[in-house]
Every structure is written in structure tokens, then in C-alpha cells.
Amino acid sequence: MWTKNFSSIRLFLKSEQGHMEEEMKNSFIAIKHHINGFPVESDFELKSQPLRLSAHPGSTDIVLKNLFVSVDPYQINRMKTLSPSHASSSVTPFITPGLAISVHGVAEVVDSDDSKFEKGDIVEGIVHWAQYSVVKAGESALMKLDTLEFPLTYHLGILGMSGLSAYVGLFDIGRVKEGDKVFVSAASGSVGNLVGQFAKLHGCYVVGSAGSDQKVALLKEKLGFDEAFNYNQQKDLKSTLTKYFPNGIDIYFDNVGYEMLEAAVANMNPFGKVVVCGAISEYTKSMSRKGSALNMVDIVYKRIKIQGFLVSDYLNVFQDFKSKTAGYIRSGKMKAVEDISVGVHNIPSAFIGLFHGNNIGKKIVKLA
Amino acid sequence: MWTKNFSSIRLFLKSEQGHMEEEMKNSFIAIKHHINGFPVESDFELKSQPLRLSAHPGSTDIVLKNLFVSVDPYQINRMKTLSPSHASSSVTPFITPGLAISVHGVAEVVDSDDSKFEKGDIVEGIVHWAQYSVVKAGESALMKLDTLEFPLTYHLGILGMSGLSAYVGLFDIGRVKEGDKVFVSAASGSVGNLVGQFAKLHGCYVVGSAGSDQKVALLKEKLGFDEAFNYNQQKDLKSTLTKYFPNGIDIYFDNVGYEMLEAAVANMNPFGKVVVCGAISEYTKSMSRKGSALNMVDIVYKRIKIQGFLVSDYLNVFQDFKSKTAGYIRSGKMKAVEDISVGVHNIPSAFIGLFHGNNIGKKIVKLA
Numbered sequence: 001m002w003t004k005n006f007s008s009i010r011l012f013l014k015s016e017q018g019h020m021e022e023e024m025k026n027s028f029i030a031i032k033h034h035i036n037g038f039p040v041e042s043d044f045e046l047k048s049q050p051l052r053l054s055a056h057p058g059s060t061d062i063v064l065k066n067l068f069v070s071v072d073p074y075q076i077n078r079m080k081t082l083s084p085s086h087a088s089s090s091v092t093p094f095i096t097p098g099l100a101i102s103v104h105g106v107a108e109v110v111d112s113d114d115s116k117f118e119k120g121d122i123v124e125g126i127v128h129w130a131q132y133s134v135v136k137a138g139e140s141a142l143m144k145l146d147t148l149e150f151p152l153t154y155h156l157g158i159l160g161m162s163g164l165s166a167y168v169g170l171f172d173i174g175r176v177k178e179g180d181k182v183f184v185s186a187a188s189g190s191v192g193n194l195v196g197q198f199a200k201l202h203g204c205y206v207v208g209s210a211g212s213d214q215k216v217a218l219l220k221e222k223l224g225f226d227e228a229f230n231y232n233q234q235k236d237l238k239s240t241l242t243k244y245f246p247n248g249i250d251i252y253f254d255n256v257g258y259e260m261l262e263a264a265v266a267n268m269n270p271f272g273k274v275v276v277c278g279a280i281s282e283y284t285k286s287m288s289r290k291g292s293a294l295n296m297v298d299i300v301y302k303r304i305k306i307q308g309f310l311v312s313d314y315l316n317v318f319q320d321f322k323s324k325t326a327g328y329i330r331s332g333k334m335k336a337v338e339d340i341s342v343g344v345h346n347i348p349s350a351f352i353g354l355f356h357g358n359n360i361g362k363k364i365v366k367l368a
Numbered sequence: 369m370w371t372k373n374f375s376s377i378r379l380f381l382k383s384e385q386g387h388m389e390e391e392m393k394n395s396f397i398a399i400k401h402h403i404n405g406f407p408v409e410s411d412f413e414l415k416s417q418p419l420r421l422s423a424h425p426g427s428t429d430i431v432l433k434n435l436f437v438s439v440d441p442y443q444i445n446r447m448k449t450l451s452p453s454h455a456s457s458s459v460t461p462f463i464t465p466g467l468a469i470s471v472h473g474v475a476e477v478v479d480s481d482d483s484k485f486e487k488g489d490i491v492e493g494i495v496h497w498a499q500y501s502v503v504k505a506g507e508s509a510l511m512k513l514d515t516l517e518f519p520l521t522y523h524l525g526i527l528g529m530s531g532l533s534a535y536v537g538l539f540d541i542g543r544v545k546e547g548d549k550v551f552v553s554a555a556s557g558s559v560g561n562l563v564g565q566f567a568k569l570h571g572c573y574v575v576g577s578a579g580s581d582q583k584v585a586l587l588k589e590k591l592g593f594d595e596a597f598n599y600n601q602q603k604d605l606k607s608t609l610t611k612y613f614p615n616g617i618d619i620y621f622d623n624v625g626y627e628m629l630e631a632a633v634a635n636m637n638p639f640g641k642v643v644v645c646g647a648i649s650e651y652t653k654s655m656s657r658k659g660s661a662l663n664m665v666d667i668v669y670k671r672i673k674i675q676g677f678l679v680s681d682y683l684n685v686f687q688d689f690k691s692k693t694a695g696y697i698r699s700g701k702m703k704a705v706e707d708i709s710v711g712v713h714n715i716p717s718a719f720i721g722l723f724h725g726n727n728i729g730k731k732i733v734k735l736a
Contacts, residue, residue, distance in 0.1 A: 262658075276668050279665055283665065290661035291665075291666075292662050293662075294661075296644060296660050297659075298676075299644050299676035300644050300645070300678070301676070303681065308669070308673075
């Protein structure tokens with residue numbers, strides 16, 4: 001999973017010279033209140049606010065027209081009521097009801113008072129679930145985007161943070177070796193499908209779980225997974241995994257937590273590794289439900305390692321990852337799987353859909 | 369925790385020449401049936417069997433008079449009914465009702481048909497909860513014991529597998545650094561007290577939990593722990609740990625599992641490590657109770673690593689560990705804490721007592 005601390009991004013500029021400049025309306029998505037549990041449409045609102053499309057001289061502001069924004073499950077954790085546990089654990093800035101929501105995106109520079117950027121530049125960085133953003137380069141980790149002649153959306157998915165999550169989780173945290181038996185949950189999701197593709201390229205046996213027969217077919221027929229199964233059709237996940245891994249699991253890339261994690265631990269080989277990228281089934285749990293029930297006796301006897309990570313700790317390998325992955329795409333060894341909605345007003349449904357398994361691959365919203 | 373696969377150790381020799389040799393009775397402890405849950409006295413029996421005190425020529429047998437045997441919580445896992453989950457996970461040979469129970473011990477050679485050992489040698493290796501054992505050197509990992517002028521019992525505790533568990537867990541799995549804030553559960557136990565002592569020598573802030581005020585006093589007054597608390601007197605372990613670790617936990621050395629583990633994870637710092645040496649509170653759980661409830665969202669956001677280990681994987685560092693630790697003892701920097709019962713018939717109560725917190729330090733039974 002990825003997140004990073006970008007504080008105090010100013011979305012809107014006040015007009016300081018008494019409405020001398022042309023103003024327009026900027027639409028954006030906000031939460032009405034903190035969300036604990038499953039998100040629903042009524043938790044969100046489409047708001048708008050006046051926006052001046054020119055950067056104020058001396059401000060170093062950059063005005064961006066957002067083209068594509070990412071939609072990821074981890075955002076729900078930023079929408080929760082801040083608890084002491086959150087406060088101690090989280091490196092993510094929480095989302096304030098009524099204000100614009102920061103998110104990774106690809107945008108076009110409309111105007112810039114920062115000399116490193118100029119009108120027409122295509123950039124990537126932290127923008128908002130909004131039509132326009134006014135940002136500062138450093139706070140938004142803004143970079144000119146070298147598209148490498150790939151579609152812009154690739155830079156939010158297979159060549160972006162989703163891809164880097166898969167890459168780092170598998171190679172750096174999981175230390176995957178040729179011949180390893182790898183299990184991936186949420187395998188048709190933004191990160192999961194890439195974990196499977198990377199693992200196959202690395203000579204592994206790869207099985208994925210997903211929530212529909214359509215997704216299972218995609219994994220097996222288009223993405224090269226050795227096996228895949230629809231978890232909604234299994235009575236006993238532990239037995240299912242024993243069936244698909246008669247010789248045990250070496251690496252479990254976990255995106256979901258709970259029962260799937262418990263079943264994977266029961267099927268792990270000695271010295272097996274659990275790479276914890278996310279835990280979507282825990283993100284929306286009720287406050288009273290406890291966490292994933294891990295058999296610590298198994299953890300000891302099988303010397304299992306369980307490790308969480310955040311992709312934002314690995315930006316130093318981003319360029320390596322990107323050039324390697326671009327090569328795989330060009331040679332047809334990897335495929336991008338994307339699921340694109342259109343329009344700022346459709347962001348809430350796109351986001352809510354993540355928790356119902358509606359997306360296949362990377363969920364992106366096209367804004368312009 | 370430690371365990372190793374020693375199969376087919378022969379405890380008794382048949383007299384093959386028609387009772388030509390002097391026989392005596394060898395007393396040993398066996399389980400009457402598999403034990404699932406808390407062990408009680410009636411689960412065990414004191415048995416005896418005829419024993420010939422001379423090794424049969426050509427057999428390579430070594431006849432041992434056992435002097436001290438180890439009593440450790442992990443043995444309960446070997447006494448359980450074999451389940452498929454056990455079978456896949458365990459490297460420990462299971463204990464068969466009615467037969468002698470293998471265990472680490474210190475013994476004296478009574479007779480030997482192995483040229484590498486002779487009568488009077490003091491040895492360490494896998495013997496039995498019995499007065500005598502007949503073993504083969506390789507199968508029992510038998511080694512002549514260089515006492516280094518320390519009491520024999522030290523070689524089962526502070527200079528033996530308990531010490532190596534603490535050492536490897538803290539330094540190899542935990543990668544402890546000077547200044548780390550370290551929490552140890554079962555801190556007055558065989559491994560826990562040594563973890564705390566090693567961590568203090570390494571310049572850490574160390575807090576231990578134990579089950580009585582007497583144990584707490586020992587930790588703080590004799591063993592140099594910065595703080596210790598009686599977990600039986602705490603209402604909310606999470607708050608207790610927050611009180612003792614206002615700046616968070618860097619390393620949690622877990623010997624118990626369950627609520628203590630859950631509370632520790634809630635109090636861990638980013639990049640914190642959980643070293644899973646044992647899970648005594650899970651060893652005796654009912655089959656229906658699930659494992660420790662881990663907050664996987666914390667695991668991800670705090671990039672926590674949880675890793676189980678078995679000391680038997682680290683015998684290559686045993687000599688290094690031993691000479692270093694011997695130096696600490698000689699210079700008064702480390703202390704051995706031992707709890708010794710006497711007599712083979714007292715082994716069951718010594719063992720059962722482990723699960724009620726009766727022992728302080730390494731539990732050993734003196735046999736001769």
C-alpha cells in the first residue's frame with residue numbers, strides 16, 4: 001500500500017486583487033463526515049468552489065488541470081475518525097470533511113509561478129479528487145511525466161505506485177526466488193494482478209484468488225496465472241489452498257487479511273513469508289471486531305515472517321522499477337489491466353465499488 | 369523456542385544373552401494419552417523398565433546416567449494429538465503415550481561402545497525424562513561438555529538452548545540496536561530473563577511483564593530491567609504498555625501470544641519488530657479458540673515485521689554465543705536464574721507448573 005505525508009496543500013487561491021481575474025467553478029469530492037465501516041454514496045458530496053486559473057506572481061503556485069486520478073482502497077483509512085491507535089500508527093494525513101481529498105494523479109499545467117514547470121507540462125504527483133488543483137511542487141512531489149510513449153493511465157497503475165507496490169513487495173519484502181510457490185489475494189486488483197505477472201516472469205508457480213468467475217478467467221487466460229479461484233465459491237479456504245498448493249505456499253502476498261490470511265498461514269511452508277501490502281477486509285470492519293486470527297504456534301514452528309510495508313518508503317527504486325517494467329510491457333511480457341470511470345461526480349461510486357469487488361485491475365477516474 | 373528432529377532414539381536394550389548381565393530398573397516419565405489443553409498430573413505416569421548398564425559390543429550404544437534434564441513449555445506441543453496442521457508445520461517428533469520422552473539434558477557416561485566417549489565423560493545432548501538413557505551419539509547430538517568451570521545446570525539454561533534462544537532472537541531476528549526500546553513477556557522465564565539481560569548490555573531500554581510481584585521485583589532489583597509489571601494486576605494491557613513505553617516499542621520479544629501480543633502491536637513504533645520465540649498462552653488453548661488477533665492495518669502502516677524462529681536453526685552460532693555469554697557471567701554482567709526440582713517423579717509437576725507460572729527462571733530437574 002502507498003501513502004505519504006503531504007501536508008497543507010492549498011487547493012484554492014483567493015483572488016486578492018478584487019476579482020480582477022477570471023474565475024471559474026472547480027468541482028471536487030469531499031466526505032461529509034468521517035467514515036467508519038463500509039462507505040456509501042451518502043457519505044460523499046460533490047462540492048464546488050471558485051478558482052482562479054492563473055498562478056499568483058511570487059506564490060510559486062502551480063495550477064493543474066487534473067486528467068486522471070487514482071482510486072485506491074487505502075483511502076478509506078484516511079476517512080476514519082481519528083483514534084489514538086490511528087494517530088500513533090499512521091503516516092497518512094487524515095481527510096477533513098468538507099475539504100478536497102489528496103490523491104495521486106496525472107495532470108496538465110494550466111499556469112505556473114514555479115520556474116521549473118510551464119503551461120502544457122504533463123505532470124504526476126499528489127493532486128485531488130477534483131477538476132483542478134493548485135499545488136506547490138515540493139509538497140505535491142510534482143514531477144514532469146516522461147510518458148515513455150505509454151498511455152497516461154499506465155503511470156498511475158502498472159508504471160506507477162500500484163506497480164511499485166507489487167515490485168517492492170515481491171522482490172524486496174518477499175525476496176522471491178525462482179521456483180517459489182506464490183499465492184496472491186485480490187489477484188485481479190490493481191496490485192495483485194501485477195504481483196502475479198512479476199512472479200510468473202520470475203519463474204514462480206502462481207495462484208490468485210478473486211471474487212468472480214470473470215476475474216478468475218482473466219487471471220488464468222490473459223495474465224498467465226497457473227491457477228486462480230473464486231473465493232466466493234469456496235466452503236473452506238484452508239482446504240482450497242491445500243488443493244492449489246499441495247507442496248505448500250512459500251510467499252503469500254496479502255491484500256485482504258482475515259480468513260484468507262489465516263488460511264494462507266495454515267498452508268505455508270517452513271520459512272514462508274507473508275508480504276502484507278493491504279488488508280481490505282479489515283479496513284471496513286466494525287470497531288468491535290478484532291484483527292486477523294494468527295496461529296502463533298504455526299508462526300514459530302514454521303519460522304514464518306510477516307511484514308507490512310508502504311510503497312512510499314521505496315521511491316528510491318522507482319526509476320529502476322519503471323524502466324524494467326516498461327521493457328516488459330514493450331516486449332509483451334506484462335499487460336496493464338485498467339478500469340476507468342469518467343467524471344469527478346463518479347469518483348464516489350468508483351471508490352465504493354472497490355469494497356464490493358466491482359473493479360478489475362487498476363481503478364482510475366478520467367477527469368478531462 | 370527450540371526443537372530438533374531426533375528420531376528413533378533407543379532407550380532400552382534387550383538383554384540378548386539370556387540375562388547374563390546385571391539388570392536394574394530405569395524409571396521414566398511418559399504421557400498416558402495425548403494432551404490437548406492444560407496438562408494435569410493424571411496425564412502422566414512414572415514407569416520403569418529393566419535396563420542393562422553395559423553397552424552391547426558392536427552396538428555403538430552409549431549408556432547414560434542422566435544428571436539434569438530441561439523442562440520447557442514447548443514440550444506440550446509434542447504431546448498433542450497429531451492433526452494435519454501439526455503434521456505440516458512441525459519439525460518436532462511427536463511424543464508417543466507410554467514411551468520415554470526425549471529432552472535436552474546433561475548426563476554422565478556409564479558405559480560406551482562408541483570410541484569417542486568413555487565412562488565418566490560428562491555430556492550434553494538429547495536424553496530423556498528418565499534416570500538412564502541408552503543413546504547413539506549422532507542421533508542424540510551428544511557432545512562432551514566443556515563446563516568452563518560453571519555449574520552443569522548453566523549448560524541447560526543461560527549457556528544452553530535458553531540462552532541461545534534469547535541471543536539469536538534478539539540479535540539475529542530482532543537486529544536490536546543500541547537505544548532500542550525492548551519489551552519482553554514472560555520476562556522471568558527461562559528465555560525472557562536472558563533477553564532482558566542481553567538487551568540491557570546492548571544499551572536498550574527494557575521492560576518485562578511477569579505474573580507475580582516477586583518476579584517483578586527480581587527483574588527490577590536483580591536483573592537490571594528498567595521497568596517491569598505484573599500483568600495479572602493490569603486492567604488494560606494496551607494502556608499499561610503505553611504507560612511504560614511513552615515513545616513506543618521497537619522490539620517485542622514474544623513468549624506468550626494473545627492479548628499481550630495484540631497490546632504490543634498497538635504500541636509498536638514504525639518499523640518495529642516482533643520476535644516470536646513462543647506463544648505459551650496459545651499452547652494450551654482449546655481447539656475452537658482462534659489465534660492471536662493481529663491488527664493488520666497497524667502491521668501495514670507501521671511496517672511491522674513479525675518473525676518466528678527455532679533455536680535449532682542456529683546451532684552454528686552456539687560456540688560464539690557460549691564464549692561471549694560465559695565472559696558476561698564471569699565479569700558479573702549476567703546472572704543465571706534457575707528453578708530446580710529433584711527426582712524423576714517430580715518432572716510432571718515441574719512441567720505442569722510452567723503453565724501456571726510457578727517457575728522463576730530456567731526450570732530444571734536434577735535426577736542424580
